[in-house]
Amino acid sequence: MISKLSSANPLQTVSSGVTYLNLQRCTIAVYANMFHRGLTAVVDVKYKPVYTDIVELWVKLKARSGDTMFNLRSTGPTRFESGSCFCSLFSSDLSEVNDETTIGTYTPSARLSLPNDVA
Numbered sequence: 001m002i003s004k005l006s007s008a009n010p011l012q013t014v015s016s017g018v019t020y021l022n023l024q025r026c027t028i029a030v031y032a033n034m035f036h037r038g039l040t041a042v043v044d045v046k047y048k049p050v051y052t053d054i055v056e057l058w059v060k061l062k063a064r065s066g067d068t069m070f071n072l073r074s075t076g077p078t079r080f081e082s083g084s085c086f087c088s089l090f091s092s093d094l095s096e097v098n099d100e101t102t103i104g105t106y107t108p109s110a111r112l113s114l115p116n117d118v119a
Helices: none
Strands: 018-025 030-037 042-049 055-061
Touching: 018 042, 018 055, 030 042
Parallel strands: none
Antiparallel strands: 018 030, 042 055
């Protein structure tokens, strides 16, 4: 993100936007959708269900995107908080993937919201 005090031109930076990726754990599957705001470093996202409620996620970033930040937020009690799992909520592997056949095959649905000026 570029702060208000930055002299950088936001149109010429590699990434000056935000990508929101929503993973929804349902009873039989995990569903995903995403949307972008601004010019983000995210090029592609793939995911693979490991179990009915756990997914592996791959995020492809632009070259020379610099520092990229990931925030993880849960809206309900996690398995760790409920006491059914004592592992971490999120485990990262920031290595480069050279064989794209090893990554997930599902792509999150693109989401677009337009205001109707009524609500």
